[in-house]
Amino acid sequence: MTIEEIRLLIASGTIEKFYNNRKWRNLSKRIKKRDHNECQVCKRRGRYSKAQNVHHIKELKDYPERAYDEDNLESLCISCHNEEHPEKLEKFKKKEPNFFNEERW
Numbered sequence: 454m455t456i457e458e459i460r461l462l463i464a465s466g467t468i469e470k471f472y473n474n475r476k477w478r479n480l481s482k483r484i485k486k487r488d489h490n491e492c493q494v495c496k497r498r499g500r501y502s503k504a505q506n507v508h509h510i511k512e513l514k515d516y517p518e519r520a521y522d523e524d525n526l527e528s529l530c531i532s533c534h535n536e537e538h539p540e541k542l543e544k545f546k547k548k549e550p551n552f553f554n555e556e557r558w
């Protein structure tokens with residue numbers, strides 16, 4: 454997938470599709486290997502967690518030209534990755550009460 458195609462995904466609000474492209478999947482494997490499968494934020498805090506995700510330090514939607522830039526990528530565990538994306542976490546929190554209400558009834 455080219456940078457131009459990534460820009461089109463951003464424009465159409467379907468950036469999730471980026472994460473299924475083969476070039477990204479191969480690159481993210483390489484980044485995890487580079488980071489020894491270790492969460493880099495936990496590492497800086499003196500803890501060890503297994504890397505689960507590869508994160509764009511400069512957000513993909515703001516800097517599509519850095520999508521495949523290894524200096525812009527780091528391996529994170531899920532909880533550190535959530536901390537890097539508070540906007541996603543907020544959405545999730547807002548959804549939760551409705552979900553529980555539906556379950557209860």
Ligand SMILES: [Zn+2]
Binds near residue numbers: 493495532534
């Ligand atoms: Zn972590």
Ligand SMILES: [Zn+2]
Binds near residue numbers: 509
């Ligand atoms: Zn991220």
